[in-house]
Amino acid sequence: MASSPEIIAVNQAEPPFYWGLDVGGTGIKIGLVDQVGQTLAFEKIPTRESEGADSAVERIGDVVDAIKARLGSNGQIAAAGQIAAAGLGAPGPMDLPTGYLVAPPQLPSWWNYPIRDRVAERLQLPVSFLNDGNAAAYGEFWLGSGRDDSSMVLLTLGTGVGGGIIVDGELVNGVNSFGSECGHIVIDPSPTAQLCVWGGGRGQLEAYASASGVVQRTRQRLTEGADSSLSGLLGGENTELTAKRVYEAALKGDELALKIIDETAYWLGIGITTLVHTLDPGSIVLGGAMNFGGVDCAIGQRFLAGIALEFKNRTFDNVFAGTTIKFANLGADAGYLGVAGFARHEHTTKQPAI
Amino acid sequence: MASSPEIIAVNQAEPPFYWGLDVGGTGIKIGLVDQVGQTLAFEKIPTRESEGADSAVERIGDVVDAIKARLGSNGQIAAAGQIAAAGLGAPGPMDLPTGYLVAPPQLPSWWNYPIRDRVAERLQLPVSFLNDGNAAAYGEFWLGSGRDDSSMVLLTLGTGVGGGIIVDGELVNGVNSFGSECGHIVIDPSPTAQLCVWGGGRGQLEAYASASGVVQRTRQRLTEGADSSLSGLLGGENTELTAKRVYEAALKGDELALKIIDETAYWLGIGITTLVHTLDPGSIVLGGAMNFGGVDCAIGQRFLAGIALEFKNRTFDNVFAGTTIKFANLGADAGYLGVAGFARHEHTTKQPAI
Structure with a gap:
């Protein structure tokens, strides 16, 4: 299936940019966010849990490639190098230091899966990894109800x-x-x-x-x-x-x-x-x-x-x-915005694991 | 009353040094602590709540002067300049940003008293200010049960x-x-x-x-x-x-x-x-x-x-x-050690208020 991401016009995109990837039991949200929180592109794809985690990581990669191609061709981003890192949120229980999903009840066939590193390999970017609740909190803190x-x-x-x-x-x-x-x-x-x-x-x-x-x-x-x-x-x-x-x-x-x-x-x-x-x-x-x-x-x-x-x-x-x-x-957008913001935070304060 | 602080021999005192001041309802503990947590000198004086807070600050200053004189004369510390900052713990409710005691039940005649700045003036040092519970926690974290x-x-x-x-x-x-x-x-x-x-x-x-x-x-x-x-x-x-x-x-x-x-x-x-x-x-x-x-x-x-x-x-x-x-x-020492450690932490990571 060809990906058809939504490209969002912003007045002035401010690099560097960050991927926000929010993995849930039914859908995966993928956004490209600039450093002041503007979304340049967005797509939601089905999780298709039963097809396995590797397949989902590959489909995330396809969307990411499609967005990069679209934005590159319309001049919104000058080069892939302007994308600094990715943030990834997922349901727990998880192991943050090693980047593993441990036993999320919504994703029974993805248990003990090294999702952080698989996404990092596919995207060739450092990935910051978070629990979905903390991801949404960081979104509201960065851009939403808690921004002050x-x-x-x-x-x-x-x-x-x-x-x-x-x-x-x-x-x-x-x-x-x-x-x-x-x-x-x-x-x-x-x-x-x-x-x-x-x-x-x-x-x-x-x-x-x-x-x-x-x-x-x-x-x-x-x-x-x-x-x-x-x-x-x-x-x-x-x-x-x-x-x-x-x-x-x-x-x-x-x-x-x-x-x-x-x-x-x-x-x-x-x-x-x-x-x-x-x-x-x-x-x-x-x-x-x-x-x-x-x-x-x-x-x-x-x-x-x-x-x-x-x-x-x-x-x-x-x-x-x-x-x-x-x-x-921020409604249901808090998660992908939050992980993008957390990736930005880690990128500017310390070097996350790749 | 002349102060007679206990001077404690340590093998190798490591400057800079920090005062740990732990104010309670009945007693005030005053310790001089080096940067690895060794106590060089210690004294406990009565709080004498009814005599007022200004009097207590003055008596803290007298003990501090006596300890500096004693340690200076026996060569334990080379100069007052080796003392970098002081930590101050007290019972709440308090206002940490302004450095005020607000309404501690144990100190009824000290309410709304700018204790942090008064101590800073008397000691001519930056003072880091903490709630007594957090002070004890920081002590156990730095040197005690939570040191690892x-x-x-x-x-x-x-x-x-x-x-x-x-x-x-x-x-x-x-x-x-x-x-x-x-x-x-x-x-x-x-x-x-x-x-x-x-x-x-x-x-x-x-x-x-x-x-x-x-x-x-x-x-x-x-x-x-x-x-x-x-x-x-x-x-x-x-x-x-x-x-x-x-x-x-x-x-x-x-x-x-x-x-x-x-x-x-x-x-x-x-x-x-x-x-x-x-x-x-x-x-x-x-x-x-x-x-x-x-x-x-x-x-x-x-x-x-x-x-x-x-x-x-x-x-x-x-x-x-x-x-x-x-x-x-650490028992009852956790408080003064904790504020000394917190003063060290603030001194090495940011500039506390003077």
Whole structure:
């Protein structure tokens, strides 16, 4: 299949340039980003997990070659030498020092694969390697909601809860490549606390604040007989009751849906208290698909206010006053932009592994 | 009062030298430390809180002058110019950027005092300023239990629970000077959870894992009629039942005392899970007076094993395997050594404020 990348006109591209490669379970995003964060070219290709990792690396290389050819022919970039490095984000668990994917559940046939070095060989560039949560955090920190912050914590609310932590401009990647796994902080120690659907431990934030957690709690209340416009979804396919449906019901004033969203805010307020008392980042950014309409929607605003209220109840006045909780604003682009930015950061501060 | 500092013979003092000043509610420790961490001179003076902060700064200056005179006359240091900077640790809340003590409960008449700059003026040296918990953490990281670690979390178990976090060699001081306040992470969200005796929020680690928390829980069980050799202390003065007494009873096999220590380990295991899933530091160091005999005592070993067991139950195998939980080994010296080391770090990496 011939690649047809989107070429984006920018007024003044500022070299050097960096590839941002964001590998997920269903799609791979490939962007070429300049040093002030402008995207010069972008393409998303299917992951095709079952075809294996080598095939995906080859297809990434094909897109990269196609973009280079297109940009070279229209004069956007003068030479391949203006591309300094690549950033690569992928789901964990991974081993950052050796550049291996270890056992990502979304990519079962790619386990124990030296993805960083294979991409480096194909692209003939140094590659900076990151966990996808930290990649998105770095994107929001560089170009998004946290662009004016010195430190920042991102919580991504999606099927699970991911996270990324930046302290004084540096990512917390961890000694075992397990830093910033904020979805796995313990918020309820009870032996009967909620179990994470993804196999994490009991009572961890992910079980309460993810879209899966929202569905799980809604299903439970409906089974217990709660009166709600969502009841009709209970008997249907397991896939019909979603966090998006809960949000839509809340928009129409459904009391159960509003209660579930308020509870989600409550649990996030507890988790955020713990993260702030550990890191005092000044800035908490909420990303991921589950934003209940975001800052422009009354439900999103209610969600944010509920989180802030619980945090206020549990922290000190000056810490509350010195902390901002806000929505992310790069959406699904945060990952490829973040790894491009991290490659730029490593390229300008140290020499990454090739 | 003439100062009579202890002068310590070292084989080969390595300049430059750094003052380590550790200000506490009852005493102030003053050490002169060389660049490999050897202490050349040391004195502890009373804080005399009620006499005011200016008086204490003056008395610190007198000790510093006396040490310089003594070391100069015996040839240990060639010139005052070999002393490069000072580190200053104090209890929070504080404002690190401006160098103010804000409202330390132990120092009620010193609130809103510009201690960093006053010390800098008196000593005519740049001063690096730290929270006491972070100071102790930096001491253990530089010279103590964490000396071989790249990242580390210290939990100090004393009257309260303090903390200090180092990520890739850098302290987490926080945007509001409230970083590393690990005693304030939430480990029990219940509305009836334990309240911290120091006025922190409900259900926070400090309420469960401090000496005060241990006493509080022991008192409660005794009041409920628990059978224990400690019962005799219940009717006495409030000061008679201490964490040390609980430890001594445990040494003699008292079942309630052992149960209280096991519970403390359980709560710490939960808190440590959260800290590791946030920071993945590879190393957790337990400092403070409440160490139940430490690593050479069966009770201390049982305490450590209990913490590790709860952590193991709640984390992933590779994260458990890649994390060490151990006791601190600098004792009460960690603070002044830590600020001296931090002054050295700032002096060699950036210019601190004078």
